[in-house]
Amino acid sequence: MVEERLSREDAELVAGLRAGDEAAFRALLQQYGPGLLRVAQMYVSSRAAAEDVVQEAWVGVLRGIDRFEGRSSLKTWLFRIVVNTAKTRGVRDARSVPFSSVEDEGGTVPPDRFFAESERFPGHWSVPPSSWAGVPDERLVADETLAVVRRAIGRLPEAQRTVITLRDVDGFDADEVCNALDLTETNQRVLLHRARARVRAALEEYLG
Amino acid sequence: MKLERELACRQVVELVTAYLDDALDPVDRERFEEHLVFCDGCANYLEQMRATIRLAGGAGLVLPPALESRLLDAFNDWRTS
Ligand SMILES: [Zn+2]
Numbered sequence: 001m002v003e004e005r006l007s008r009e010d011a012e013l014v015a016g017l018r019a020g021d022e023a024a025f026r027a028l029l030q031q032y033g034p035g036l037l038r039v040a041q042m043y044v045s046s047r048a049a050a051e052d053v054v055q056e057a058w059v060g061v062l063r064g065i066d067r068f069e070g071r072s073s074l075k076t077w078l079f080r081i082v083v084n085t086a087k088t089r090g091v092r093d094a095r096s097v098p099f100s101s102v103e104d105e106g107g108t109v110p111p112d113r114f115f116a117e118s119e120r121f122p123g124h125w126s127v128p129p130s131s132w133a134g135v136p137d138e139r140l141v142a143d144e145t146l147a148v149v150r151r152a153i154g155r156l157p158e159a160q161r162t163v164i165t166l167r168d169v170d171g172f173d174a175d176e177v178c179n180a181l182d183l184t185e186t187n188q189r190v191l192l193h194r195a196r197a198r199v200r201a202a203l204e205e206y207l208g
Numbered sequence: 209m210k211l212e213r214e215l216a217c218r219q220v221v222e223l224v225t226a227y228l229d230d231a232l233d234p235v236d237r238e239r240f241e242e243h244l245v246f247c248d249g250c251a252n253y254l255e256q257m258r259a260t261i262r263l264a265g266g267a268g269l270v271l272p273p274a275l276e277s278r279l280l281d282a283f284n285d286w287r288t289s
Contacts (some may be wrong), residue, residue, distance in 0.1 A: 020287040022280070029279060051275050058279050062286040075248040107218060109253075116217045123216025126247030131261055137288070141266065149260075150265045168264035174229055185231075193225035200260040 010074040017065050035170030036082045042162070042180055043086035050086075057085040058191060079176055102159075102187045108197035135207055145206065152202035156195050163188060164195035215243045220250045224257050 006014065016024025036057065040050040061082050067076060086176070114192045139145065153161055153169070162181065166172045172180075178188050215223075220243050226232050227240055244251045271279075 010229065022283065022287075025280070025283045026218060029271060033276070033279070034268055037271065037275070051272075051278070054275065055278055055282060059282050059286065062237065062283065087244050107222065108219070109221050111218075114216070123218040125217045125247075125249035128217075129252045130254055131248075132256055140263070141272050145263065149263045153264065153267065154277055168261050171265065189229065193222070195269045196225060196257055196260055196264075197221075199264060200256050203260055203263070204256065 006074065008071040011070070014065065014070070014074065014078070015066060017062070022140075026150070032078050035166070035172065037168060038162075038165060039079060039082050039172075039180055040086050043083070044089065049089070053086045053089055054082065054104060056089075057082040060085060075171075076176065079172065083180060106195070108194050110200075127203060130208065132207060139207070148200055148202055148206045151198050152199040156198060160191050160195035161196070163191040164199070167192050168196070209220075217243075217247060217253075220247070221249050221253055222230050227254075228257070252288075276283055 013024050013028055017028065032201065035137045035174060037050060037054050037099055040057070041047065044053060051177075057078075060079060064081070068074075072080075097151050099128040115121045115123060115124055117123070117124045119126075153164060156164065162182075165179060166180070167174070173180070177183065183191070220240060223236065223240055225234060227237065232240060244254065
């Protein structure tokens with residue numbers, strides 16, 4: 001079977017899975033499990049139902065692994081299996097926020113960071129962000145910094161939180177997220193941008 | 209440079225996600241990149257957004273242990289079937 005379009009890492013995981021290697025399965029679960037659980041939760045109303053969807057989907061993955069030809073990335077293939085499993089299980093009923101309506105909220109950076117229209121450089125930074133290039137790596141990747149990120153994501157409105165989690169935490173691409181959430185490309189981007197801007201602001205407050 | 213062609217920082221910061229997704233049309237993309245050449249504030253903002261995205265990528269959660277063991281059971285059932 002030809003898999004020249006798969007990354008080497010994906011190809012190794014697929015080969016391991018076909019050989020019944022538990023370590024390969026654990027690695028897959030670690031890498032894609034949480035993201036796929038979140039995808040399932042978009043479609044069903046309870047956490048228990050989402051876990052059932054995930055279990056059924058993974059069984060589908062194992063049964064189908066011999067037929068996986070690597071025409072898409074492993075992640076995209078897993079994503080589709082979870083979405084299809086969730087869709088055949090039930091109508092999407094969990095969503096409490098209508099993702100399709102995105103209100104105009106104005107700018108994502110507080111207006112007092114810019115010069116006012118009456119001033120000499122209207123719309124340009126009056127309080128510009130500083131560079132983080134001087135922040136030591138140990139501080140950037142410290143648990144405390146990640147905790148700031150998690151807290152900021154946790155405080156976002158639901159639609160923004162869902163989009164940034166799927167895009168930036170789980171690494172799904174824009175098309176996949178639009179598809180899973182029935183969002184237009186524009187609304188997906190607006191929600192993602194607002195979410196990132198708020199998380200950035202929280203980091204700025206913490207890192208300076 | 210004609211003033212009406214010049215982007216203000218206030219506009220630039222709203223284009224960052226579209227820029228990173230390569231969703232700006234070529235003219236806007238060029239104006240965006242031109243702006244960054246002379247504006248340290250916006251260059252820093254773009255770098256901070258990139259750092260934010262990288263950090264979010266490290267903020268992933270782990271699978272609930274109960275679900276993980278269910279899935280490992282399913283794997284072992286499949287392997288021995
Ligand atoms: Zn600027």
